[in-house]
Amino acid sequence: MPHAVTWRCVKQCRQSGARLGELTTPHGVFPTPIFMPVGTQATVKAMSPDELKSIGADIILSNTYHLFLRPGAEVVAGAGGLHDFMAWDRGILTDSGGFQVFSLQSIRKVTDEGVVFQSHIDGSRHKLTPESATQIQHQLGADIIMAFDECSPANADERTVQDAMHRTHAWAERCLQAHRGHEEKQSLFGIVQGGITPSLRVQSAKAIGGMDFPGIAIGGLSVGEAKPLMYEMLEVVQPHLPKERPHYLMGVGSPDCLIEGVLRGMDMFDCVLPTRTARTGMVFTPQGRLNLRNAPNAQSYIPIDDTCDCVACRQFSRAYIRHLFKAGEILGARLATIHNLRYLMRLMQGIRQAIAEDRLLDYVNEFYAASDWVRY
Amino acid sequence: MPHAVTWRCVKQCRQSGARLGELTTPHGVFPTPIFMPVGTQATVKAMSPDELKSIGADIILSNTYHLFLRPGAEVVAGAGGLHDFMAWDRGILTDSGGFQVFSLQSIRKVTDEGVVFQSHIDGSRHKLTPESATQIQHQLGADIIMAFDECSPANADERTVQDAMHRTHAWAERCLQAHRGHEEKQSLFGIVQGGITPSLRVQSAKAIGGMDFPGIAIGGLSVGEAKPLMYEMLEVVQPHLPKERPHYLMGVGSPDCLIEGVLRGMDMFDCVLPTRTARTGMVFTPQGRLNLRNAPNAQSYIPIDDTCDCVACRQFSRAYIRHLFKAGEILGARLATIHNLRYLMRLMQGIRQAIAEDRLLDYVNEFYAASDWVRY
Numbered sequence: 099m100p101h102a103v104t105w106r107c108v109k110q111c112r113q114s115g116a117r118l119g120e121l122t123t124p125h126g127v128f129p130t131p132i133f134m135p136v137g138t139q140a141t142v143k144a145m146s147p148d149e150l151k152s153i154g155a156d157i158i159l160s161n162t163y164h165l166f167l168r169p170g171a172e173v174v175a176g177a178g179g180l181h182d183f184m185a186w187d188r189g190i191l192t193d194s195g196g197f198q199v200f201s202l203q204s205i206r207k208v209t210d211e212g213v214v215f216q217s218h219i220d221g222s223r224h225k226l227t228p229e230s231a232t233q234i235q236h237q238l239g240a241d242i243i244m245a246f247d248e249c250s251p252a253n254a255d256e257r258t259v260q261d262a263m264h265r266t267h268a269w270a271e272r273c274l275q276a277h278r279g280h281e282e283k284q285s286l287f288g289i290v291q292g293g294i295t296p297s298l299r300v301q302s303a304k305a306i307g308g309m310d311f312p313g314i315a316i317g318g319l320s321v322g323e324a325k326p327l328m329y330e331m332l333e334v335v336q337p338h339l340p341k342e343r344p345h346y347l348m349g350v351g352s353p354d355c356l357i358e359g360v361l362r363g364m365d366m367f368d369c370v371l372p373t374r375t376a377r378t379g380m381v382f383t384p385q386g387r388l389n390l391r392n393a394p395n396a397q398s399y400i401p402i403d404d405t406c407d408c409v410a411c412r413q414f415s416r417a418y419i420r421h422l423f424k425a426g427e428i429l430g431a432r433l434a435t436i437h438n439l440r441y442l443m444r445l446m447q448g449i450r451q452a453i454a455e456d457r458l459l460d461y462v463n464e465f466y467a468a469s470d471w472v473r474y
Numbered sequence: 475m476p477h478a479v480t481w482r483c484v485k486q487c488r489q490s491g492a493r494l495g496e497l498t499t500p501h502g503v504f505p506t507p508i509f510m511p512v513g514t515q516a517t518v519k520a521m522s523p524d525e526l527k528s529i530g531a532d533i534i535l536s537n538t539y540h541l542f543l544r545p546g547a548e549v550v551a552g553a554g555g556l557h558d559f560m561a562w563d564r565g566i567l568t569d570s571g572g573f574q575v576f577s578l579q580s581i582r583k584v585t586d587e588g589v590v591f592q593s594h595i596d597g598s599r600h601k602l603t604p605e606s607a608t609q610i611q612h613q614l615g616a617d618i619i620m621a622f623d624e625c626s627p628a629n630a631d632e633r634t635v636q637d638a639m640h641r642t643h644a645w646a647e648r649c650l651q652a653h654r655g656h657e658e659k660q661s662l663f664g665i666v667q668g669g670i671t672p673s674l675r676v677q678s679a680k681a682i683g684g685m686d687f688p689g690i691a692i693g694g695l696s697v698g699e700a701k702p703l704m705y706e707m708l709e710v711v712q713p714h715l716p717k718e719r720p721h722y723l724m725g726v727g728s729p730d731c732l733i734e735g736v737l738r739g740m741d742m743f744d745c746v747l748p749t750r751t752a753r754t755g756m757v758f759t760p761q762g763r764l765n766l767r768n769a770p771n772a773q774s775y776i777p778i779d780d781t782c783d784c785v786a787c788r789q790f791s792r793a794y795i796r797h798l799f800k801a802g803e804i805l806g807a808r809l810a811t812i813h814n815l816r817y818l819m820r821l822m823q824g825i826r827q828a829i830a831e832d833r834l835l836d837y838v839n840e841f842y843a844a845s846d847w848v849r850y
Binding site: 417429 | 515516517519520521522523524540544545549552553559560561772773775785789790791793794796797798800801803804805807808
């Protein structure tokens with residue numbers, strides 16, 4: 099059965115080995131490496147679909163856990179699916195809810211069958227299983243859907259991580275089973291777990307890579323462990339990932355981590371970081387990070403980043419956007435969000451171009467030299 | 475000295491007597507009757523300047539009191555004035571701060587010289603006088619600036635209202651004096667007070683109308699009195715207002731009140747109502763008001779108003795926007811705000827066209843017949 103979503107490697111950087119690719123989905127063909135802005139509740143916070151297009155977003159992520167609880171999968175399905183519901187006609191990937199029920203919920207019961215958890219909204223009890231998480235994602239209708247996995251916390255002991263990994267593998271098989279017959283409409287990606295234990299990561303990469311997933315995600319990283327440890331895990335895993343399929347590093351969106359991820363063979367990324375921190379007034383610049391709320395910006399009539407082509411940088415000054423934040427105005431969150439996402443889109447564009455020109459290592463060196471990001 | 479802002483009557487409706495006019499400002503020529511969206515803190519809440527243009531806003535209102543306290547007039551002046559600071563190249567009117575210091579502040583001291591008040595932000599003490607309020611408005615640089623007035627509450631006794639009115643008249647003369655030499659850059663409008671006492675309203679209209687203001691505002695209405703009482707005051711005042719100048723009814727933005735104001739000779743309006751209520755999920759439709767948060771909208775896949783051309787109505791369903799409100803998402807406030815303002819822009823457009831066609835009374839009857847607005 100042909101997969102709804104396919105990926106092909108366009109070329110590898112002769113300097114770094116990083117991959118330039120092309121992701122074909124029912125809602126467009128997108129270049130990789132790619133960053134996917136997060137629209138947890140069927141909206142990228144503070145952004146409109148038109149604005150997302152204007153900054154060059156091709157595919158966004160939304161969340162099974164959140165949409166299942168509110169407004170409910172049937173409400174989204176009634177609209178004709180997530181694309182119609184949120185008026186977004188480019189790509190969508192839905193996370194399975196695994197990460198959320200294991201990390202956001204305190205009261206839950208995990209069995210081999212699935213997870214019983216309490217809603218963070220009203221405390222009501224719900225159950226998610228590999229089968230129901232897959233079925234809900236069928237109702238939501240994203241281009242890429244994710245297997246229901248068990249994500250262990252950064253500080254979990256090895257036995258716990260190992261159990262979670264084995265359960266993730268068993269659940270992955272059940273998700274594939276539940277997805278039978280839907281392969282031409284949506285594609286199901288599998289998730290590698292294994293915490294920060296190299297041998298478990300290798301085992302998991304082999305197990306998930308051996309199943310019929312058209313894309314492989316690395317889950318359970320960027321959950322609190324130190325960056326060097328995350329990079330090490332990527333290096334351990336990479337040789338065991340199927341080369342002909344896209345590699346998706348989940349939950350990573352810091353500029354330095356995106357770069358290091360690409361250098362370690364990753365093709366897709368998502369994270370709330372650029373949008374969440376934007377709403378606090380923290381913005382990315384070629385020099386690093388800038389807190390717009392700080393006093394020195396009060397009469398700074400220059401843009402956030404004079405090399406940036408986003409509406410925030412073309413129309414407004416730091417002084418004005420700082421005023422919006424100090425005054426609690428929505429436009430402040432909007433402008434900072436637009437800028438941070440545009441910054442990441444341009445960063446990924448730069449990475450792709452550098453791969454095409456076989457000079458990604460030079461590009462990375464220039465990135466660190468210009469900014470105050472520390473390289474681990 | 476020629477005035478920066480001029481107004482001329484284009485025609486009077488033969489059916490209703492209402493005026494179609496043209497307001498010429500340093501930032502454009504705008505048709506009246508006109509509604510001015512409120513951007514209290516140098517931003518119309520939840521909107522961008524581009525969006526304001528897309529819904530047809532020509533002139534917006536901002537606030538001396540708020541901008542004086544935060545970010546400070548010198549910060550705005552340093553950007554080159556309010557237009558540059560907020561990236562808005564169409565008309566701006568700044569209120570003088572009179573209404574705010576008298577209605578928002580609890581601790582203050584009023585003398586003939588001016589008002590001492592405490593900041594609502596940090597409790598710091600400040601003074602505004604007719605001279606300083608005018609001078610601050612010179613720093614802000616709006617096209618139309620307002621005289622510093624004393625606005626008495628709806629429940630004030632007649633003696634208090636009378637004293638406030640006399641002080642407003644004396645302050646109006648001092649504002650004109652402070653404005654000397656600035657007439658070609660900005661225009662200063664006077665404000666009629668007098669509460670809900672007809673004889674005081676007449677006296678105030680004659681006094682303010684007798685001064686060299688290129689525009690006359692009606693202040694102190696829509697402050698808690700019943701609608702019929704407001705309409706009565708407008709009827710009492712109207713014959714005494716200079717016919718050749720624009721009449722600006724301050725703080726009115728409910729669709730029914732806009733219509734009744736135009737019927738009583740008013741040309742300009744402003745109010746936070748459409749934007750403030752939008753952020754609670756209340757939107758205007760041709761049928762009246764709709765609370766998007768209500769349960770019946772949960773699976774309502776139709777637009778807020780299928781006759782509306784705004785982006786909220788063209789791209790999104792009630793079900794989706796309700797979800798955004800229930801989930802606390804910024805895009806909900808954005809879409810409801812865009813719609814409510816576009817609704818009022820189209821209402822005013824309809825009013826102007828009806829005046830041009832000498833059928834405003836028919837238009838008004840159609841408005842009330844289609845909607846659940848009660849006519850007083």
